[in-house]
Amino acid sequence: MPIALFALTLSAFAIGTTEFVIVGLVPTIAESLGVSLPSAGLLVSLYAVGVAVGAPVLTALTGKWNRKAVLLWLMALFIGGNLLAWQAPTYETLIVARLLTGLAHGVFFSIGSTIATSLVAKEKEASAIAIMFTGLTVALVTGVPLGTWIGQSFDWRTTFLAVSLLGIIAWIGSAFLIPGNLKQAQPARLRDQVQVLTHPRLLLVYGITALGYGGTFTTFTYLASILEDISGFSAGAVSLLILAYGLSVAVGNIYGGKLADKLGPIKALTIIFGGLALILAVFYFSAHNSWTALLTILVWGGFAFGNVPGLQVYVVQLAEKYTPKAVDVASGLNIAAFNVGIAIGAWLGGHIVAGLALMDTAWIGAMIVLVALVLTRLSGRLEQQKVAAGTT
Numbered sequence: 001m002p003i004a005l006f007a008l009t010l011s012a013f014a015i016g017t018t019e020f021v022i023v024g025l026v027p028t029i030a031e032s033l034g035v036s037l038p039s040a041g042l043l044v045s046l047y048a049v050g051v052a053v054g055a056p057v058l059t060a061l062t063g064k065w066n067r068k069a070v071l072l073w074l075m076a077l078f079i080g081g082n083l084l085a086w087q088a089p090t091y092e093t094l095i096v097a098r099l100l101t102g103l104a105h106g107v108f109f110s111i112g113s114t115i116a117t118s119l120v121a122k123e124k125e126a127s128a129i130a131i132m133f134t135g136l137t138v139a140l141v142t143g144v145p146l147g148t149w150i151g152q153s154f155d156w157r158t159t160f161l162a163v164s165l166l167g168i169i170a171w172i173g174s175a176f177l178i179p180g181n182l183k184q185a186q187p188a189r190l191r192d193q194v195q196v197l198t199h200p201r202l203l204l205v206y207g208i209t210a211l212g213y214g215g216t217f218t219t220f221t222y223l224a225s226i227l228e229d230i231s232g233f234s235a236g237a238v239s240l241l242i243l244a245y246g247l248s249v250a251v252g253n254i255y256g257g258k259l260a261d262k263l264g265p266i267k268a269l270t271i272i273f274g275g276l277a278l279i280l281a282v283f284y285f286s287a288h289n290s291w292t293a294l295l296t297i298l299v300w301g302g303f304a305f306g307n308v309p310g311l312q313v314y315v316v317q318l319a320e321k322y323t324p325k326a327v328d329v330a331s332g333l334n335i336a337a338f339n340v341g342i343a344i345g346a347w348l349g350g351h352i353v354a355g356l357a358l359m360d361t362a363w364i365g366a367m368i369v370l371v372a373l374v375l376t377r378l379s380g381r382l383e384q385q386k387v388a389a390g391t392t
Helices: 003-033 037-061 067-087 091-118 122-153 156-177 190-198 200-220 223-229 235-263 265-286 290-304 307-322 324-355 360-388
Strands: none
Touching: 003 037, 003 067, 003 091, 003 122, 003 156, 003 223, 003 235, 037 091, 037 324, 067 091, 067 156, 091 122, 091 307, 091 324, 122 156, 122 235, 122 307, 190 200, 190 324, 200 223, 200 265, 200 307, 200 324, 200 360, 223 235, 223 290, 235 265, 235 290, 235 307, 265 290, 265 307, 265 360, 307 324, 324 360
């Protein structure tokens, strides 16, 4: 694989750490700032809102810019947002910081996905995207547990300082490793961008992405609280458990990419969504025992992010077919859809925690993923009908 892919992975690692570390810090931030658990969980949703806005809007606005220059400016914004979080005196300031870093995140993964696929042969596109997104999963394996430990041992603000330093390292890596003459498509016209927003086949995939990813976050946002309050683990043990979860996520992400390359996105997503819905339903029961909880989150991690490569390469393939002049924008909208799912999932999880119980997030999350599975099969059937009719 080209070395530029690993530069993207390095940046994805830094961004993934700041995105997901908040999950391990939700109880700590709630206590420190004197806000409720759902209010602290809302920081996950608001970050995702920043991504959802940044991915399509800023991707379109920066379409004429040099790709490397955009990436470097994005990492600078990312660093600044985390420094603001480090110094945040109030909950409201922390909200602003999360929104800023979310904006950077959205555009990075939007153009990063299309850069990754342009660097490899067509039959390796899903694997290339999986390698880039491995930065997110490695962040779960190392960055998030370490950041959670720093936040619990020192102060949650110190975590964001550490992430800022990580961002500086990623900026340096991008400056040296990513070539300056990256292949760049012609910027999409407004008409092409509108077509991406209104094409029914693409809208269906965006819905699948939001539901399939969001179902996990209905539960995952409150994983630290579940492990402490329901499974009986200490706060210190939670960092190790998130580490174990992240290890299985890393394996599942790579396997998900290989599965999508081998079977195609529809068959791969059918397997992954089916397994994910089942394991979330099992977690509703298994979380009450420490050993079964541990076993369940290990299996859960294997399915949780395995859908990312398949979903992203699927939307790129459909965009190349239906909106070839706006593939970058279509990719950006799918990144937005991932984060709309995160925002809705975390928001819904907060309402479930406030009105029902912590563990109700698990079975409700499973139902959401089942809807994504049904829509995936529908999308596959529509594609087969197109092929049978001899149209594109």
